[in-house]
Amino acid sequence: MEKSINLKHGDKTMVRPSRKEILDFKDYGDRDFLMACEKFGPPMSVYVSDRYSEYKRLGFPDWKRTNLRGMSIPPMVSRFPRKSTDPYLKSMNWLSSDEVELLDSLDFEGSDRKLLLLGDIFFDSGVILSIPDGSVMKKPFLVGRSDSVEQISNNLFIAGEHSEIQIVIDSKASRNWFLQNNRFLLKRGSKVDVLFVNHLGSEGYGFVNNFYRLEEGAVLKVFEVSPFSGTMVSYHLGLSAGKNSSMDFEPLFLAAGNTNLDLQFITRIMAENCNGQINGTGVAIDNGSVIFRGNVDMRRGAKNSTGSEHSSVTILSDGARADAIPCLLVDENEVNASHAATIGSLDEERIFYLMSRGMTRERALKMIVRGTFEPVIERMELLFPENCGGLRNALDRRVGR
Amino acid sequence: MSREAFVDSSRFEFTSRTDYSYVSEKGFTESLVREISGRKDEPGWMLQLRLNSFRAFSRIHDPSFGVDTGLLDLGEIVAYLKPNASRERAWEDLPVEIRETFEKLGIPEAERNSLSGAGAQYDSEVVYQNIKRELEELGVVFLDMESAVKEYPELVKKYFMKAVPATDHKYSALHGAVWSGGSFVYVPKNIKVKQPLQAYFRMNAASSGQFEHTLIVADEGSELQFIEGCSAPRFNELNLHVGMVEIFVLKGARVRYSTIQNWSKNTYNLNTKRAIVEEDGTMEWISGSLGSMKTMLYPTTVLKGRRARAEHLGITYAGPGQHMDTGSKVIHLAPETSSIVDARSISTGGGWAFYRGLLDISERAVNSKSAVQCTAMMIDNDSRSDTLPIISVDNSSSNIGHEARIGRISEEQIFYLMSRGLSESEAKAMIVRGFVEPVAKQFPVEYAVELNRLINLEIEGSIG
Numbered sequence: 001m002e003k004s005i006n007l008k009h010g011d012k013t014m015v016r017p018s019r020k021e022i023l024d025f026k027d028y029g030d031r032d033f034l035m036a037c038e039k040f041g042p043p044m045s046v047y048v049s050d051r052y053s054e055y056k057r058l059g060f061p062d063w064k065r066t067n068l069r070g071m072s073i074p075p076m077v078s079r080f081p082r083k084s085t086d087p088y089l090k091s092m093n094w095l096s097s098d099e100v101e102l103l104d105s106l107d108f109e110g111s112d113r114k115l116l117l118l119g120d121i122f123f124d125s126g127v128i129l130s131i132p133d134g135s136v137m138k139k140p141f142l143v144g145r146s147d148s149v150e151q152i153s154n155n156l157f158i159a160g161e162h163s164e165i166q167i168v169i170d171s172k173a174s175r176n177w178f179l180q181n182n183r184f185l186l187k188r189g190s191k192v193d194v195l196f197v198n199h200l201g202s203e204g205y206g207f208v209n210n211f212y213r214l215e216e217g218a219v220l221k222v223f224e225v226s227p228f229s230g231t232m233v234s235y236h237l238g239l240s241a242g243k244n245s246s247m248d249f250e251p252l253f254l255a256a257g258n259t260n261l262d263l264q265f266i267t268r269i270m271a272e273n274c275n276g277q278i279n280g281t282g283v284a285i286d287n288g289s290v291i292f293r294g295n296v297d298m299r300r301g302a303k304n305s306t307g308s309e310h311s312s313v314t315i316l317s318d319g320a321r322a323d324a325i326p327c328l329l330v331d332e333n334e335v336n337a338s339h340a341a342t343i344g345s346l347d348e349e350r351i352f353y354l355m356s357r358g359m360t361r362e363r364a365l366k367m368i369v370r371g372t373f374e375p376v377i378e379r380m381e382l383l384f385p386e387n388c389g390g391l392r393n394a395l396d397r398r399v400g401r
Numbered sequence: 402m403s404r405e406a407f408v409d410s411s412r413f414e415f416t417s418r419t420d421y422s423y424v425s426e427k428g429f430t431e432s433l434v435r436e437i438s439g440r441k442d443e444p445g446w447m448l449q450l451r452l453n454s455f456r457a458f459s460r461i462h463d464p465s466f467g468v469d470t471g472l473l474d475l476g477e478i479v480a481y482l483k484p485n486a487s488r489e490r491a492w493e494d495l496p497v498e499i500r501e502t503f504e505k506l507g508i509p510e511a512e513r514n515s516l517s518g519a520g521a522q523y524d525s526e527v528v529y530q531n532i533k534r535e536l537e538e539l540g541v542v543f544l545d546m547e548s549a550v551k552e553y554p555e556l557v558k559k560y561f562m563k564a565v566p567a568t569d570h571k572y573s574a575l576h577g578a579v580w581s582g583g584s585f586v587y588v589p590k591n592i593k594v595k596q597p598l599q600a601y602f603r604m605n606a607a608s609s610g611q612f613e614h615t616l617i618v619a620d621e622g623s624e625l626q627f628i629e630g631c632s633a634p635r636f637n638e639l640n641l642h643v644g645m646v647e648i649f650v651l652k653g654a655r656v657r658y659s660t661i662q663n664w665s666k667n668t669y670n671l672n673t674k675r676a677i678v679e680e681d682g683t684m685e686w687i688s689g690s691l692g693s694m695k696t697m698l699y700p701t702t703v704l705k706g707r708r709a710r711a712e713h714l715g716i717t718y719a720g721p722g723q724h725m726d727t728g729s730k731v732i733h734l735a736p737e738t739s740s741i742v743d744a745r746s747i748s749t750g751g752g753w754a755f756y757r758g759l760l761d762i763s764e765r766a767v768n769s770k771s772a773v774q775c776t777a778m779m780i781d782n783d784s785r786s787d788t789l790p791i792i793s794v795d796n797s798s799s800n801i802g803h804e805a806r807i808g809r810i811s812e813e814q815i816f817y818l819m820s821r822g823l824s825e826s827e828a829k830a831m832i833v834r835g836f837v838e839p840v841a842k843q844f845p846v847e848y849a850v851e852l853n854r855l856i857n858l859e860i861e862g863s864i865g
Binding site for chain 1: 463464465466467468469470471724726751753755764775777779780781782783784785786787788789790791792793794795796797798799800801802803804805806807808809
């Protein structure tokens, strides 16, 4: 299992942070598990049974920074998946033994192990998308638009050697609870672009756990937009296992209203000549709060690799807050590893200038926020032109409501 | 390419034959706490503080972060060793073996040349304490902690373990229960102490613990520089250092606290340092953390008054067998406060340097500013360097910047210096000295020389 942090160095060990649990949480039980198992084929049944024994031992996390105490999980939904007409697509329920073995090999910790296992066992929708070697997909593959009732999904994306694909994972608006596990295997020389759009109802909770494994020469680009309300916990762990691979995470976030965002990005480099970048840009306004965690983890063997993280958060209201937790872990000396974080305030001179040109304060604020996000949206637009117009409007609407 | 580097600490690793008038049983018990208090003839309030601390120690768990203390068996530690010497104001009056120990460490010479006063602790007790008469006449108090408890009870009661309460963590509770030795400094209003005061701590016995308490109160408008040094010979058994430093910087005062930590490589150094800074006060921490087997140390500044400021400047060295979990914390509680953190580390020979920081800008700390910079140099590929700064901002008018960089000595730098006639090892040593210099130059010159001498890197090998 790929953990979020390595606590050992030679014969030295670091203390594992204690994991606190919420004691009186109404969890899924054996009956829910049996309902979930009804729809699985034999290999998948064995896989989820193993995970369920681990799941039962764990309680829901009682995090220090993101409070889940008021949260409840929705009733279990057991649905048999429909057959897909897409030749590359298959339901997660009926994986073969080999496919389950692959799924198991892409095991990871997630934002919390309990939440990850919940998605692995109790998912009500899930696909395995496997793009053959050498295929170049012309249109983005969309996840989450066709089905509005899904709340827990579990997906596996496999990009064959030298294939290319774009994936848009758009969690639908107005839902109050969702959890999503996504695993990506980028085979040798493949290129994958992913856009996440995280929508959520104002009192809602959303959890996204993503794991990316990159083979030699693979290239990954991830955009994530978190522009909406509720409590959103997003976790991305990219692992460069093959040399000359490259990953680039570019999250953009707006914590407005009472939004709580807890975003974590990890680039773990284990091979030569790799590149891992994290560039976060965000704004906290009203009573919004942001926690931005960026880990650059250079493991032994990452010779001549580069890992860098940068986050920039602007706080525009007195009620807003931001935490930046950048972490550099370096186990190999022939690397370039760096991080930088800034948390800045509202520049009253900029506001004054814009207001002196006839704008209201609200309009000036909107313009500053748009100016912060526009360079990222422009880069996003190059890869996902059909998805960005709506995003601009949505971001605009959230400021100064 | 092969490279080796190490800190030369042989000068500190000598043992001295010592007579003790009392050595406690191994381990920590309530009767030990009462025994220590009784032997020091302490007032009842201090005994009560010790007992409350011991109760807290009994119920608090180990920290859930930092170095693994699994090997540390507290039941094997001797908490209190009283050397057979009384407290003196002249080096000549000390027993020969103790005087020779401190002479080898260069303390009397440093006092003569560049200090306003010096204190020397040998195992559990301060054996020497002296301050220049003219400072004494100005009302500056520089005493061992035991004497201060008796001579200045109101001042000590007001401040002792108020910045770091016993319940702060397990080792602060242990410290509160068995503290022994350390210094008390009070600088009256508007008095500026030009030359530094120094305290030196020496552990001389195997399986022993040292628990000195340093309490500094800089009254309004005063200035003080305080230097702390420490060392111990190396034993096969584990030694434990659980000291505490509390500093109160009152309105408009300025304190600079410099440390050269050079405990031997069998020592667990679980130290706590905290300063509370009032309006317009300034606190500076200058740290050289070179010794010990495992260290957990995060000097903390609480900026409590408007326009208070903090500066943390530190170099951590993690050599063979060392796991150094060090860092800094700055808590901004008042408007227009500012802080600068510059943390540097060198890891080599399999050592692990971990920087752990917290910068907290509270809702009230409007218009505050902070800059945090971490830089780590890995000399070889067996070592590890990590940084984990947590930055938390709760208002919309503060500006915070953080940068960190970890890497090896670049080939271009070595090549450039070699093209100017230096050998490879000379070039590497020069680059390392340059890396340490911003910290070293903040120490008084004698100590900067000492720090540079300690980081006497011997680099071997050739570029293949």
